[in-house]
Amino acid sequence: MNIRFANVGGRAALVDPDGGWHDLERLTGGDLAADPTTAVRSGTDALATAAGLLGSSTADGSFRDARIGPPVPEPRSCFAIGLNYGSHAAESGMDVPTVPVVFTKFPSCLVGPTDDVSLASTAADYEVELVVVVGRTARNVPAERAWDHVLGLTVGQDVSDRALQFAAQPAHFDLGKSRDTYGPIGPVVVSPDLFDDPDDLELWCEVNDERRQHDRTSSLLVDVPHLVAYLSSILTLHPGDLIFTGTPDGVGAATLRFLEPGDRVTSYIEGIGTMHNTCVA
Numbered sequence: 492m493n494i495r496f497a498n499v500g501g502r503a504a505l506v507d508p509d510g511g512w513h514d515l516e517r518l519t520g521g522d523l524a525a526d527p528t529t530a531v532r533s534g535t536d537a538l539a540t541a542a543g544l545l546g547s548s549t550a551d552g553s554f555r556d557a558r559i560g561p562p563v564p565e566p567r568s569c570f571a572i573g574l575n576y577g578s579h580a581a582e583s584g585m586d587v588p589t590v591p592v593v594f595t596k597f598p599s600c601l602v603g604p605t606d607d608v609s610l611a612s613t614a615a616d617y618e619v620e621l622v623v624v625v626g627r628t629a630r631n632v633p634a635e636r637a638w639d640h641v642l643g644l645t646v647g648q649d650v651s652d653r654a655l656q657f658a659a660q661p662a663h664f665d666l667g668k669s670r671d672t673y674g675p676i677g678p679v680v681v682s683p684d685l686f687d688d689p690d691d692l693e694l695w696c697e698v699n700d701e702r703r704q705h706d707r708t709s710s711l712l713v714d715v716p717h718l719v720a721y722l723s724s725i726l727t728l729h730p731g732d733l734i735f736t737g738t739p740d741g742v743g744a745a746t747l748r749f750l751e752p753g754d755r756v757t758s759y760i761e762g763i764g765t766m767h768n769t770c771v772a
């Protein structure tokens with residue numbers, strides 16, 4: 492597959508192994524769309540074919556210096572999983588779920604990997620998460636074949652307004668995790684074949700250079716294949732759909748250290764890259 496998909500200046504792009512970006516519409520002679528969401532919805536096979544053209548293409552620029560947007564700005568569905576690391580369930584005082592706790596981050600919250608997060612309350616919290624991007628229509632897909640339906644993986648921040656989350660009883664997730672700008676994703680979507688083991692990736696989150704979260708995705712209680720299997724047993728997953736897979740321990744709610752204007756949130760996942768988001772009032 493060899494796919495590194497990104498949004499450069501609002502246009503779909505592929506990134507080559509040397510760090511150059513290539514405009515997808517130009518690369519494919521117009522076969523694939525310039526719009527990132529439309530391009531992702533063309534699916535894994537079309538993007539893998541496009542990636543095969545990189546060897547004979549000259550890069551349009553350095554990805555490092557590019558203006559990078561959210562790789563999938565408008566997914567049809569954006570799922571998120573709660574309490575999917577035992578350490579985070581424990582710090583939250585919650586039992587480990589017996590079935591996945593699934594909620595929605597409404598896609599309007601999505602922003603890019605260097606965009607500002609506009610704080611809407613004094614209880615905004617960070618949650619670094621591995622995000623799955625679906626690459627093939629998936630319905631009743633068994634876990635053994637689930638990775639075939641994944642276009643790639645990216646980094647996400649499930650920024651959470653704890654005050655809004657717990658304002659209702661029982662607590663509700665969707666709105667508190669969907670405020671505008673509360674869903675940074677990026678910088679690039681990396682296909683599963685480009686990892687030594689896509690089920691075991693280091694991830695961490697720093698606030699103002701202080702390490703707050705640090706774990707590996709092998710600690711996920713329900714791993715990526717079983718999340719795809721579970722969700723696709725209930726509804727159809729479409730190319731471009733996102734799944735935020737949950738966060739490890741170290742969130743601000745556990746220590747009552749919430750995000751403040753001026754805070755710099757850095758989110759990293761091995762083999763994918765780093766997001767830098769600044770909090771603003």
Ligand code: ZN
Nearest residue numbers: 618649737738
């Ligand atoms: Zn989360």
